[in-house]
Amino acid sequence: MIIAGITGTIGTGKSTVAAMFGDLGAYIIDADKLAHEVVEPGKPAWQAIIDNFGSELLNEDQTLNRQMLADIVFKDPAKLQVLDSIVHPEVLKEDQRLVNERKSIDPNGLVIKDIPLLLEMGRDVARLMVDKIIVVYASPEIQLKRLIARGMEEADALNRINNQIPVKDKMKLADFMINNDGTLDETRVQVRTIYQQLISGSSG
Numbered sequence: 001m002i003i004a005g006i007t008g009t010i011g012t013g014k015s016t017v018a019a020m021f022g023d024l025g026a027y028i029i030d031a032d033k034l035a036h037e038v039v040e041p042g043k044p045a046w047q048a049i050i051d052n053f054g055s056e057l058l059n060e061d062q063t064l065n066r067q068m069l070a071d072i073v074f075k076d077p078a079k080l081q082v083l084d085s086i087v088h089p090e091v092l093k094e095d096q097r098l099v100n101e102r103k104s105i106d107p108n109g110l111v112i113k114d115i116p117l118l119l120e121m122g123r124d125v126a127r128l129m130v131d132k133i134i135v136v137y138a139s140p141e142i143q144l145k146r147l148i149a150r151g152m153e154e155a156d157a158l159n160r161i162n163n164q165i166p167v168k169d170k171m172k173l174a175d176f177m178i179n180n181d182g183t184l185d186e187t188r189v190q191v192r193t194i195y196q197q198l199i200s201g202s203s204g
Helices: 014-024 031-037 044-053 066-073 077-105 123-129 140-149 154-162 167-171 184-202
Strands: 002-008 027-030 110-114 132-137 176-179
Touching: 002 014, 002 123, 002 167, 002 184, 014 027, 014 110, 014 132, 014 184, 027 031, 027 077, 031 077, 031 110, 044 066, 044 077, 066 077, 077 110, 110 184, 132 167, 140 154, 176 184
Parallel strands: 002 110, 002 132, 027 110, 132 176
Antiparallel strands: none
């Protein structure tokens, strides 16, 4: 089994690229989705967030008010670190469970992990989680445009972009790179090429 991680910075189109790999037959593990699941009411990470950040973060149905939490942590690096230290270990546990499950089903398959903060965890941790690193990149103008199109305020979008490792630094650690400035078809061609390379390597 080959495990490849897709990363980049916010607004580069990582999830779009991951979905394209899925269309070709890869099994996708979405770290953001796992991060949502591990903080559902009653889960250990949910309780730890309440203990650290206060019960005023709770909606009426006991779910976390994600926007309120984001507003707190993205303005304070120390608080972001606390949140990451709560959520990341739980995500890693669930990630490993899914990998083991998939390995028993399809030992020679390709697993693609969509992990926005893969390289923020450190290169050594990243290499333990994946065999190959795929960095998706786009120009800062395109990133900003995409985030604003999602409904984000410009200042908030810039703040989030600046909170991540610059994409040029991520590129230095990449096994493969995908330029996602162009059309979907242009991106799809790059994805297909990398998919074939990964698949041909998975049996060796």
